Amino acid sequence: MHESTAPPTALTIAGSDSGGSAGMHADLRTFFACGVHGMTAVTAVTVQNTVGVTGLVEIPPETVAAQIDAVASDIGVGAAKTGVLASAATIDAALDSCDRHGIGRGGRTPFVVDPVAASRSGEPLLRPDALDALRRRAFPRATLATPNLDEVRLLTGIDARTRGDLLDAAKAIHDFGPEWVLIKSGHLLDDPECVDLLFNGTESIELPGPRYATEHTHGAGDVFASAITAALAKGASVPDAVRGGKRFVTRSVADAYPLGSGVGPVSTFWRVSPRSY
Numbered sequence: 227m228h229e230s231t232a233p234p235t236a237l238t239i240a241g242s243d244s245g246g247s248a249g250m251h252a253d254l255r256t257f258f259a260c261g262v263h264g265m266t267a268v269t270a271v272t273v274q275n276t277v278g279v280t281g282l283v284e285i286p287p288e289t290v291a292a293q294i295d296a297v298a299s300d301i302g303v304g305a306a307k308t309g310v311l312a313s314a315a316t317i318d319a320a321l322d323s324c325d326r327h328g329i330g331r332g333g334r335t336p337f338v339v340d341p342v343a344a345s346r347s348g349e350p351l352l353r354p355d356a357l358d359a360l361r362r363r364a365f366p367r368a369t370l371a372t373p374n375l376d377e378v379r380l381l382t383g384i385d386a387r388t389r390g391d392l393l394d395a396a397k398a399i400h401d402f403g404p405e406w407v408l409i410k411s412g413h414l415l416d417d418p419e420c421v422d423l424l425f426n427g428t429e430s431i432e433l434p435g436p437r438y439a440t441e442h443t444h445g446a447g448d449v450f451a452s453a454i455t456a457a458l459a460k461g462a463s464v465p466d467a468v469r470g471g472k473r474f475v476t477r478s479v480a481d482a483y484p485l486g487s488g489v490g491p492v493s494t495f496w497r498v499s500p501r502s503y
């Protein structure tokens with residue numbers, strides 16, 4: 227039998243999207259495209275298509291923790307990320323398990339906390355009690371937190387409307403304890419570019435990018451966070467991983483495709499077969 231070494235590994239602690247555009251589906255495709263073996267701790271099953279989310283069933287918190295325990299104790303986790311975390315109980319169970327396996331600050335494994343709060347069409351993906359658990363448990367353990375501007379508003383009350391507001395947003399999230407914060411600018415619709423901001427308390431790095439005139443951006447945030455996680459699993463520094471992730475998500479938005487009757491996904495195929503559809 228042929229034997230070779232295992233590739234880098236990454237874990238997503240996230241929900242499923244039956245439409246295949248966002249959540250753990252987008253994460254696994256991105257891990258694949260980045261040459262990383264992807265693993266999942268499923269937190270919730272959503273009933274979802276390109277129009278919206280019509281249902282969400284939570285996986286029991288102890289089953290979420292058991293999935294993390296199972297893969298971390300056997301396979302090993304090179305880097306981990308979160309998506310939908312559903313509830314305070316799930317956050318507590320997942321973070322207890324991450325603590326047991328050295329995932330996050332203080333441990334060996336980089337941990338990206340994407341505080342997904344709502345779907346692109348506005349349906350909540352997080353119970354209100356989970357906001358405090360994100361602040362209390364998840365952010366202090368995060369190597370990198372990656373909120374969009376709606377999540378910044380929910381978590382801090384800051385209503386960022388221009389590029390000049392992003393540093394204040396980054397500082398407010400940084401106060402919750404993550405090592406680095408990435409503020410995503412996709413929702414600054416009046417800005418002709420998509421310039422995101424990376425901040426670690428002292429250093430701030432602008433990540434320039436074009437803004438494409440497409441409405442098909444479902445899953446953009448998930449793809450960005452997973453491309454970063456894949457690079458961290460390969461040993462990149464946070465600034466290098468985020469610069470690489472920005473290139474990956476920008477190309478994915480450039481190749482976004484229509485699907486169904488609503489909002490289509492960004493394309494994670496561009497590296498494998500660009501514009502082949």
Ligand SMILES: Nc1ncnc2c1ncn2[C@@H]1O[C@H](COP(=O)(O)OP(=O)(O)OP(=O)(O)O)[C@@H](O)[C@H]1O
Nearest residue numbers: 374410411412413420436437438443445446447479
């Ligand atoms: N129209 C666009 N053209 C180019 N880049 C974009 C566009 N929209 C978003 N991006 C980029 O995609 C990444 C994700 O940003 P965004 O702020 O949309 O995150 P999000 O709201 O979490 O995503 P999602 O659409 O999955 O909810 C960022 O790097 C952002 O700058």
Ligand SMILES: Cc1ncc(CO)c(N)n1
Nearest residue numbers: 241242243248249345445
């Ligand atoms: C399951 C899931 N995770 C994340 C998002 C946000 O992109 C979504 N719409 N659905």
